[in-house]
Amino acid sequence: LYVLSLPLFSGHDVLAMAAFIGGLSAATAMVIVESVALSIMISNDLVIPLFVRRLLKTSTSETEDWSTLILNVRRGAIFILLFIAFLYYRESTNSARLSSIGLMSFAAIAQFAPALIGGLIWRGANGRGAALGMVAGILVWGYTLLLPSLAAADTGIIVHGLFGFEALRPQALFGTVAEPLNHGVLWSLSINAVFFVLGSLSRASVPLERIQASIFVPRDAGPMPSLRRFRTAITVNDLKDTIGRYLGVERTERSFQSFEKTNGTSLHGNEQASMDVIRFSEQLLASAVGSSSARLILSLLFRRHDRESRDAFRLLDDATEALQHNRDLLQIALDQMEQGITVFDRDFRLICWNRQYRALFDLPDEMGQVGVSLDRILRHLAERGDIPADQRVAMLNRLTSFVSPWQMELKTSGRILELRSNPMPDGGIVATYADISGRVEQDLALKRANESLEQRVKTRTIELTRVNEELAQAQMLAEEANLGKTRFLAAAGHDILQPLNAARLYCSSLIEKAGKGPAGKAAVNIESSLESVET
Structure with a gap:
């Protein structure tokens, strides 16, 4: 407004309008660029990783389109950022100048300095120390710089300190007298550095952190x-x-x-x-x-x-x-061992190996030297196409997790290896590699044999069922033929016995009439013959 008041006071309305339009366009461009940049940072580094971990746990399909989700996350981030900026504008004191806001922002960005510099010069730095240091530094920055810019100068916490302790006044911590910006930067960075060191010392670095530190x-x-x-x-x-x-x-x-x-x-x-x-x-x-x-x-x-x-x-x-x-x-x-063996120190650099190790992985001479890093070996295998390039960190974590044995396949040679790893007392690892390609092929052959055996059993079962059905049908036909034979024999016997019975009847009558004469004897002989025929 001061810049606009100068041409207006001199009566140069056109110049004032040009200055207003230029300032408005510059401010609008700054807001747009900063909002878009911050929304991309928030979506790429904060929100999207959380969604990825959750989706991986729920086994969601990898073909799902995330473009709409990413776009909505960035839109929401832009809205929240502008809303927070508007709230700060409404709640900040009228005496806050643009330059002081910029310096306060630089003080906030400076909270990354201890972790950045410490990671470059100190091998013991790790992620926990960096996170604790930045959180503590941001809290102190908010208490010593952000809070005074939002609260009035006569507010109780500004005048008397937190909980009424004079030593906790935001602009005079523990009696420190300095310009507000210098005071806030000094205390926030000091607390940040202290928590960075304590957090790093609170636990040992994980394998990936040690590899990065060694670089x-x-x-x-x-x-x-x-x-x-x-x-x-x-x-x-x-x-x-x-x-x-x-x-x-x-x-x-x-x-x-x-x-x-x-x-x-x-x-x-x-x-x-x-x-x-x-x-x-x-x-x-x-x-x-x-x-x-x-x-x-x-x-x-x-x-x-x-x-x-x-x-x-x-x-x-x-x-x-x-x-x-x-x-x-x-x-x-x-x-002389059939398995390959490697020993890496706590920085995952090769210190001992055997001949079979290089033979299994087909490694060149430069990979069989003291001091070669495990990351370099994995990178060489990835460049050669033996392992996926995005699986290097995952394989490193599996080697250092010391869980049950696991398998890996070398794409170029087709060799399948079984890996076992155990910790060393000094923090390194010892790993063994066994070629199980033959065993895997035998398992596949046995599986194929089982599958073919099941198919053969199924075929034999179908054939046996067909034979049983044909046998049952033949047995039924035989029973029908036997029944027909029985009926034929019964009918034939009836037709044959009927004349014989009549002849016997005539013989009986002749015997009674003839008596004991020659005719009677002949009739008796005929009756005996007829009985013999019936029997």
């Missing part, structure tokens, strides 16, 4: 203090020879070549080893024999070049021979 803050234990005091004449070849006894010559050469590529330097065998090379050698040895043994080996290696210490030379050789023998024995035993 931004590489582990660098630093050389042992005694190394800084030494000006030794040992060469790069001395370090390679010593480390090669524990890691193998080929693996040692690959590790030093990787060091040269990473640091952009070229190492010559007879040149004196720099502090960076010594530090790298110590870390490389520590990955194989532990930090304490690595420091002992390097300390004795330094003394080996001291002509006054022959005992140290013999001690180094004895320790080297014993450690090398134990390591060779362990490596030979691991290489």
Whole structure:
């Protein structure tokens, strides 16, 4: 309004109208852009993830169209943001200037700084600490900056503090006297940082957090203090020879070549080893024999070049021979196993493996080096097409959950592996991999055999039913034929016996009339013959 009053006071109405239209369009554009940007942030980072988790739990179809849902969420977010802004406009004090509102907004955005900076420089930072710090910082920001802009200067909580405690006055916490903005920023960021540290220390970082931390803050234990005091004449070849006894010559050469590529330097065998090379050698040895043994080996290696210490030379050789023998024995035993074995440290970097592991996954030589991260191995498998690219985090979580064994299929080779993982005392993991492709094929063959057996049984059952039906029909026909035969025999017997009965009747009459004469005897013989015929 002050800008508009200047041309109006001078009588330049057209200029005032142009300034008004320009200011209105600029303000409108700012409101539109900010509202749309914030609504997209709210929908993409807050609301939609909640819907996704709920839909996944309810097993909703993946083909469902979410475009309408996303659009409605963004519309609702825009409406709520504008409504909150309008409420702030109505409730804020008239003395609040635009510049002070902007500075207060910057103070709110600054609450992301402790988590952002801490995550870049501190390996122990985690999600819980970041969340607690930001929540605490926003609460203090709201109490020290937002509340005074909404309440009148003579409000009881502003004058006397929360619950009447003078030390809790929003603009003078614990008696701090400073400009309101500086006061609010100081206290909010301080409380934010304190809760960020306490929250991060309250629990151990999850595997994904440790991997992210190792990307931004590489582990660098630093050389042992005694190394800084030494000006030794040992060469790069001395370090390679010593480390090669524990890691193998080929693996040692690959590790030093990787060091040269990473640091952009070229190492010559007879040149004196720099502090960076010594530090790298110590870390490389520590990955194989532990930090304490690595420091002992390097300390004795330094003394080996001291002509006054022959005992140290013999001690180094004895320790080297014993450690090398134990390591060779362990490596030979691991290489003879049918299962693949890997050991990762707490930062999920490879420290031990066997030959079968690389053979099962068909990994190149660069993937069989100390210090290769698990994430890099999974990324290599995803790029080659063995596993889905979006399943890397899920597979990492399954490896670190230490649940029952689970299976994975390598798409390129068709090999099916069974994975088992167990925790290490120092926070790392040991995983075993077994090729169960043959067993899976046998299970499939058995399943197919069962299915074909069921089909054969069904076919035989149908055939047996048909034969039984035909047998029943034949039996019925036989019974009908037997019944017809019986009827025929009965009729034939009746027709045959009827003349015989008549003849017997005539014989009986003839015997009675003829008496005992020759005719009577003949009649008796005829009657006997007729009886014989009937029987």
